[in-house]
Amino acid sequence: MDCIFCKIAQKKMNATVVHETQSIIAIKDIHPQAPTHLLIIPKKHYSTLLDCADRELLADMLEAAKTLAKDLGVDSKGFRTIINTNEEGGQTVFHLHMHFIAGRPLMGKMG
Ligand code: AMP
Ligand code: ZN
Numbered sequence: 375m376d377c378i379f380c381k382i383a384q385k386k387m388n389a390t391v392v393h394e395t396q397s398i399i400a401i402k403d404i405h406p407q408a409p410t411h412l413l414i415i416p417k418k419h420y421s422t423l424l425d426c427a428d429r430e431l432l433a434d435m436l437e438a439a440k441t442l443a444k445d446l447g448v449d450s451k452g453f454r455t456i457i458n459t460n461e462e463g464g465q466t467v468f469h470l471h472m473h474f475i476a477g478r479p480l481m482g483k484m485g
Contacts (some may be wrong), residue, residue, distance in 0.1 A: 409477025
């Protein structure tokens with residue numbers, strides 16, 4: 375399948391990996407919207423959140439966000455996790471992923 379996040383998860387395409395577990399990989403976003411902008415990507419392909427019924431995997435993604443927050447020391451200051459879904463949700467890469475954003479005040483909307 376011609377999917378960039380599958381290729382990154384399979385290490386067939388370069389990315390800056392910051393965290394990895396059996397089920398997810400976390401990388402630096404190539405166009406950061408804040409000093410810290412990571413993507414938590416399941417290794418298994420699901421096009422959108424709506425296509426994923428794997429509760430354990432969804433929990434793994436949230437647990438990865440908590441681990442990253444602690445490891446990066448942004449847990450007390452705060453961070454934002456976002457899953458964009460479909461066109462009006464702002465999804466551009468159709469492989470489920472969660473944004474992890476921190477390092478500046480994030481009031482109101484993302485951006
Ligand atoms: P979304 O708009 O929610 O689908 O988010 C896709 C994100 O993937 C955007 O923030 C892009 O900057 C990011 N992105 C696209 N290609 C790459 C890549 N090769 N490596 C890292 N991040 C990427
Ligand atoms: Zn994929």
